Amino acid sequence: MGGEHHGYIGWWGDLGGPKQRGIVTYSLSPYAQKPFAGALHAAFFNTARRVSSQAFYVIVPAAIFGYIITSAKERNEYLYSKAGRHELAALTA
Template sequence: MTGEHHGYMGWWGDMGGPKQRGIVTYSISSYAQKPFAGVLHAAVFNSFRRVSSQVIFFIVPIGIYGYILQTAKARNAHLYSKAGHAELQTLL
């Protein structure tokens, strides 16, 4: 190596040497190159993953609602029949 080092030279990038000039570096971000690369593929699989993890939270209430609705319709049909009227009169 040429030159003598007398103690602390400075932190990285500031070592006391002459400033570099004429070196210009440009680069483009990987996000700016293809901003929508893989968006459709990721949307399909991400949506499937998110929906499948939440399926129990909307299938169970829909099933309960369907059961209650079916039972209520059957009970209503029974009460509007001749046997239902007779049963209702005995309760009153």
């Protein structure tokens, strides 16, 4: 039947095998770290770089949309004026 165990073999990670040896770990004291070193400088220049790289994709469509909206509003105001109603009546008659 293979793998027969007759009792408690140990807790998770300690399954009764030989202890591991030769594992070295290193750590740095939390007082020696500078977690926000250069964060403000990097944040400013990363933001500027990302905004400038995406500006073309935002400004051009916004300008086109703005032009369409303003021209549509002007046309609507004209069509609801006296001259616009006369022109519209002449086109449909």
